[in-house]
Amino acid sequence: MKTTTNIKTLKDLGEAGIIRLIQGRVSQKLPSYVIKGIGDDSAVLETSGDRVLLVTTDTLIEGIHFTDQTLSPEALGWKAIAVNISDIAAMGGTPRTAFLSIGLKAESKASFLESFMVGFNALAEKTGIVLAGGDTVECPSHVLVTITLLGDCLPGSVVYRSGARVGDDVWVTGPLGNAAGGLFVLRNKQAGASLGYEFLVRAHQKPIPRLDMGKALGESGLAHAMIDISDGISKDLGHICEQSGVGAVLQEASIPMSSELIELAGARQKALQWALHGGEDYELLFTASTADKEKVESLTAKLSGRPAVKVGTVIPGNGIFLAQKKAKVPLEGGGYLHFCK
Ligand SMILES: [Mg+2]
DSSP states (O other): OOOGGGOOSHHHHHHHHHHHHHHHTSOSSOOTTEEEOTTSSSEEEOOSSSSEEEEEEEEEEBTTTBOTTTOOHHHHHHHHHHHHHHHHHTTTOEEEEEEEEEEEOTTSOHHHHHHHHHHHHHHHHHTTOEEEEEEEEEOSSOOEEEEEEEEEEOGGGOOOGGGOOTTOEEEESSOSSHHHHHHHHHHTOOTTTTTTOHHHHHHHHSOOOOHHHHHHHHHHTOEEEEEEOSSOHHHHHHHHHHHHTOEEEEEGGGOOOOHHHHHHHSSHHHHHHHHHHOOOOOOEEEEEOGGGHHHHHHHHHHHHSSOOEEEEEEESSSOEEEEOSSOEEEOOOOSOOTTOO
16 A cells, blocks of 8 residues: 555546645635535536526646547537536536637647637537637647636526435436547547447547536436536546445446447447446436436436436445446446546
């Protein structure tokens, strides 16, 4: 076991340890207008109006989150705003105002930025987001994009990660693993290799955040806890469980996967690894009372044409388990770990 004196690098701390270090160095006594600080998909701040302010920020870095092989400049613009919208959706909120900070190589073509803005605007306009500021810097080694997104919500409709209750059903709003499958196709691209898998590639490049779904689940009061799936259900369900002081069992046979993903993987069991650990699907993961099962199904079906899928149950204790045909095995959070490459 490592002792703190042996810790030399951020890799040793890991992402969770780094967040803990930062959290430990700031005042724990938050002013009363900070309803939720570090630790959820967005911060929640009180305003003088009748809605609370939601604030989230996310960064995409060339070489870590994308390469020119995996994202075109246009897809990068779309995805950079999409991942932030998804965090507002996960709170049940409505996105409003974006701030874009972008680091570019001096020799980058102007057309790179033009294409980036085409992708950014396409989704910003669709979702009513206004770009209101930001920063531009020269970054000689790689492209980096940070977006800060503000949104709002009625105070009673905000859904936190911490609200899961023992006995709740665990739901996801759509199939999992498509984005990881799409990334696999892009990374292993040989001539024509992506043919037939455009659907998976699109899931990786241009995810559609579940904004209407998040808002409706918040306003209806059906969702007790919610998060978006950015790192993989194994890791993101872990966040809900930790914050709610509960555990969960996922039913392996219920994890929704597309036929394209299973075909690409060659077997359902192999596709399951992408579905559980792949991440970047930006579907919503939420818990709701078993008594509301039908209400959840009809609300989500009305919004997207297909109902959300029940994938598990919240249990007492801690840890996440995967119920297979004959066994129940602990599920390690194998999602993407920053600083651990
Ligand atoms: Mg999130």
